[in-house]
Amino acid sequence: MHEKNMMPLPAAGAPAIRVGCAGWGTPPQHAALFPPGGSHLERYARLFDTVEINSSFYRPHQHKTYMRWADTVPEGFRFWVKMPREITHQRRLLDCEDSLLRFLEEISGLGCKLGGILVQLPPSLALDMPSALTFFTLLRQHYPGAAACEPRHASWFSMQGEHLLQDFRLARVAADPAKFPTAEAPGGDPGFSYYRLHGSPEIYYSSYPEAYLRQLANTLQAASGPAWCIFDNTARGAATANALDTMNLLGITTHQG
Known part of the structure; x- marks a missing residue:
């Protein structure tokens, strides 16, 4: 449940923090939280200033589609786009130059509203330095x-993996639930951090309790650089309430108007 009485944490001199969801759907149980009028994306962008596009993982979107999405949102809004599974899961970073260039051309339609690219790797993909170096050099x-x-x-x-990500200015996602003890903390490029919260204990479904969100807000405020926080527990709509509660704890206002 969305907790309207959750009090913001004390203000701190933290860098920019952006909180959003994986996708801009309007869960029925939270529909009243979204200002009326306009498309789902327009309504979403009145509450949040960032979103993660996950549909790009499953299917391509045309350049003009990304342009239309960019035209729909305010100037300060930013999209993160998930790299296609063809590249990460099917080709496993190998022999994918054509696919990568096509993806980059498509998302260029977002223009300055492109926040960044998310490269999610399959659990079975071990670090292979030659292929990783080739792919990230190409990127x-x-x-x-x-x-x-x-x-x-x-x-x-490993340290080898950490140095690789740093060398190519890639932030290692801080994920929950964490598959490994260090996976819950940011890594790689220290210039910014990117949190992906998938829901725990039931991945994609579970809502996070207030105590977890309060600790998360403290962690985001303590970040040494810009922090992005995406809630991916969308299966039952928990992401919307969790994201808004986190913003409330951080003292971040919604973006209506």
Whole structure:
């Protein structure tokens, strides 16, 4: 349940914090929280200033579609886009130059409203330095912007993996639930942090209790650089309430008007 009486934490001189959801759907039980009028994305963007596009993982979207989405939201709004599974899960970062260039051309339709790219790797994909170096070199040749990587194999949480991500300016996602003890904390590029909260104990479904959100807000405020926080527990609509409660704890106002 959305807790309207949750009090904000004391203000701190923290850098920018953005909180949002994976997708801009309007859960029926929380529909009244969204200002009326407009598309789902327009309504979402009156409450939040960032969103993670997950549908790009499953299917491509045309350049003009990304342009339309960018035109729908306010100037300060930013999209993070999940890299297609064709690249990460099917090709496993190998022989994917054409696919990568096509994806980058598509998302260029977001223009300055592109916040960054999320590279989520399959749990079975171990760190292989030659293929990782080739892929991330290719990525950086064509895309200089913000990028975050969510590895899910233990080998990526080594010093070798950490240095690789730092060298290519990739923030390692801080994930919950964490598959490994260090996976719950940010890593890689220290310039910013990217949190993905999938729901725990039931992934994608569970809502986070107030105590967890309060600790999360403290962690976000203590970040040494900009922090992005995406709630991915969308299956029953918990992400919306959790994100709004976290913003309330941080003293972040919604973006109506």
